[in-house]
Amino acid sequence: MKLLSLSNRYYFTGLFIVSLVGGLSSYFVIRRTVNSEFNDKLFAAKEELIDELYRHDELLSSYSLNIGDNIVIQKVDKDPKIQTFIKDTVLFNEYQNEEMNYRQITFSDKVRDNFYVFSITKSLLSTEDLIRGVTQVIALITALFFITMLVLSNIVSQRIWIPFYNTLSQIKDFNVKKPKPLSFSETNIIEFKELNSALELMTNQVTKDYKNLKEYTENTSHEIQTPLAIIKNKMELLMQDKNLSEHQISILGQVYESTGRLSKLKDNLSLLSKIDNNQFIDTSKLIVAEYLKKKIGRVKELLDIKNIEVILDFKENPSIEINETMAYVLFNNLISNAIKHNIESGKIVMTLTNAYFEIKNTGEPLEISEEELFGRFKKSGNRPDSSGLGLSLVYRIVDYYNFSISYKNTDIWHKITLKF
Amino acid sequence: MKILIIEDEHMLAESMVQYLEREGYQCEWTDNLAEAKEKSWDYEYDCLVVDINLPDGSGLDVIKQIKGMRSKSGIIIVSARNAIDDRIYGLDIGADDYLTKPFDLAELNARIKAIIRRRNFDAQNTITFNEIEVFPYEMSVKVHNKILKLTKKEYDLMLYFISNPNRVIPKGSIAEHLWGDEMGIADSYDFIYSHLKNLRKKILEHGGKDYIQTVYSVGYKFSDQ
Structure with a gap:
């Protein structure tokens, strides 16, 4: 929900309640004032009537006093002892030709030894008009208020939030791998000023840290490679020495092999850290079936040596968006894994659909659990030619592209399913 | 040089x-x-x-x-x-x-x-080791002036050996030369051995000597000593 709609929601709810309470209370206040005014008028009329009755004889036969008021005088035999009371009543108005609200005061009195019951009825028409008018005015003011609020808050949010949206769009475009200096727009609003300076500080720090990390990875790989190169080359020179015994040469061979493993291990670790640092962001379209066929062609010798049969079951022809290096590492590891852990005259079955790639190979049962398979440095048995990083590289890449991967072992079959 | x-x-x-x-x-x-x-x-x-x-x-x-x-x-x-x-x-x-x-x-x-x-481009440029001649531009090998029919890998192997004569060459070095990164795939050096076996056989068939010596547990040496 946008900040504007949220704040508007609160403002309008508050405004609605206030208008409702204000409107209702002004209605009641006005009504009460008018009512008491009306009652006062009726009482005054009563006093006036009695006064008139005492002073003039003839008036007794006259039934009206003021135009609009209706006076009824009824002669009774004995004292009815009616307390003066006021009530609202509905009567038929001949002029308006409809039923209308009236207020009536009823009382009794003794005039020249005779008892009378009097009632004076006043039309409430003017009161109703007044209240209706007042209500309309309040409603109009409330409506104007709402509209003004709506228009104002829209304009204000557009004006005031300009620097904020500017900052937001810059932060959205910010890429630590390709940092470009942020230029936030000038603003006089303290909160936005603080936000901008905090963001500037943060992005600078992030950029610096990222650069340091990259440099660290690069430096480490550089620093490790050089001594490795020295060891390897010195060993090669030593091997040429004609005075070495067979035993000594064999030790040299083992050390040389280990150097190679160390170098591979370092390559893989540096690859993992590069993936973690998002350094492979350029992607291109990869037609999986073609790519796999090419890959299989390149490992044909290895397949032949173990006499492994490859069965391709390409049902569909999917293509995926992936970085070239990552694709290489991903499929290379999956295929080499299927060859490396295969048995003599074994089989590899590859299935490809638009939704998934499945590679299944024959092999010895696994010595580590299925869950641990994708962890770093997990390997089945002690294989000198395996760094234990291959499948964790695969897992990292799968994770990076939001693919999913699963492993299943049934009898001699090891099956890895990669869902795109 | x-x-x-x-x-x-x-x-x-x-x-x-x-x-x-x-x-x-x-x-x-x-x-x-x-x-x-x-x-x-x-x-x-x-x-x-x-x-x-x-x-x-x-x-x-x-x-x-x-x-x-x-x-x-x-x-x-x-x-x-x-x-x-x-x-x-x-x-x-x-x-x-x-x-x-x-x-x-x-x-x-x-x-x-x-x-x-x-x-130093020169069409006559050859690398010679006794009776074996390698013609890098034609990517061909002659033994006693007779051309050997070699696969790409066998030729690469031959050239690598003749470029480094009388040297102990570790198996890892050969594998990396022939397969580069794909080498990570190999679980043994068996495939070097199989290429080598074929190369050796072809040289011998054409009357050449077997100069490819095995250095136990390390690698090979192309030498006439």
Whole structure:
């Protein structure tokens, strides 16, 4: 929900309640004032009537006093002892030709030894008009208020939030791998000023840290490679020495092999850290079936040596968006894994659909659990030619592209399913 | 044949010099950019081995200078950085080859030879080892003047051996030369052995001697001694 709609929601709810309470209370206040005014008028009329009755004889036969008021005088035999009371009543108005609200005061009195019951009825028409008018005015003011609020808050949010949206769009475009200096727009609003300076500080720090990390990875790989190169080359020179015994040469061979493993291990670790640092962001379209066929062609010798049969079951022809290096590492590891852990005259079955790639190979049962398979440095048995990083590289890449991967072992079959 | 090695790591440079001098090259070595620029200005080398990271600058500057001089020297970059960008840039400005540390001396030697062969273009250029002749331009091998029918891998193997005669070549070095990165796939060196067996058989069939000696648990040696 946008900040504007949220704040508007609160403002309008508050405004609605206030208008409702204000409107209702002004209605009641006005009504009460008018009512008491009306009652006062009726009482005054009563006093006036009695006064008139005492002073003039003839008036007794006259039934009206003021135009609009209706006076009824009824002669009774004995004292009815009616307390003066006021009530609202509905009567038929001949002029308006409809039923209308009236207020009536009823009382009794003794005039020249005779008892009378009097009632004076006043039309409430003017009161109703007044209240209706007042209500309309309040409603109009409330409506104007709402509209003004709506228009104002829209304009204000557009004006005031300009620097904020500017900052937001810059932060959205910010890429630590390709940092470009942020230029936030000038603003006089303290909160936005603080936000901008905090963001500037943060992005600078992030950029610096990222650069340091990259440099660290690069430096480490550089620093490790050089001594490795020295060891390897010195060993090669030593091997040429004609005075070495067979035993000594064999030790040299083992050390040389280990150097190679160390170098591979370092390559893989540096690859993992590069993936973690998002350094492979350029992607291109990869037609999986073609790519796999090419890959299989390149490992044909290895397949032949173990006499492994490859069965391709390409049902569909999917293509995926992936970085070239990552694709290489991903499929290379999956295929080499299927060859490396295969048995003599074994089989590899590859299935490809638009939704998934499945590679299944024959092999010895696994010595580590299925869950641990994708962890770093997990390997089945002690294989000198395996760094234990291959499948964790695969897992990292799968994770990076939001693919999913699963492993299943049934009898001699090891099956890895990669869902795109 | 004169080679200039520009490498700030003394021990590494020492190994390179030692290995290459035994191949009959005249090697000079410098550990800084300034001297490298000076030397390559004064003399014409057949090949330069250039490390990119030098204490006083980038080795790429030497390459730019040499290219500016329109020199015919071959250039091979050796770098600890396996960054694809570096590789492309280096080759772009005129380097002939790129090797990532750690590399095998046998590999370096084979590549230097290939570069020098290409620089001194000569159709008659052959590499001879007794009765065996390798014709790099035709990618063919003759034994007693009879052409051997070799597969691509067998030819590569032959060329690698004949470029590094009388040397113990570790199996790992051969595997990396033949398969590069795919080598990670191999779970044994069996496949080197099978190519070797075929190559040996073909040479023997044409009356050649078996010069490929097995050095127990290490690798092989192409030698007539």
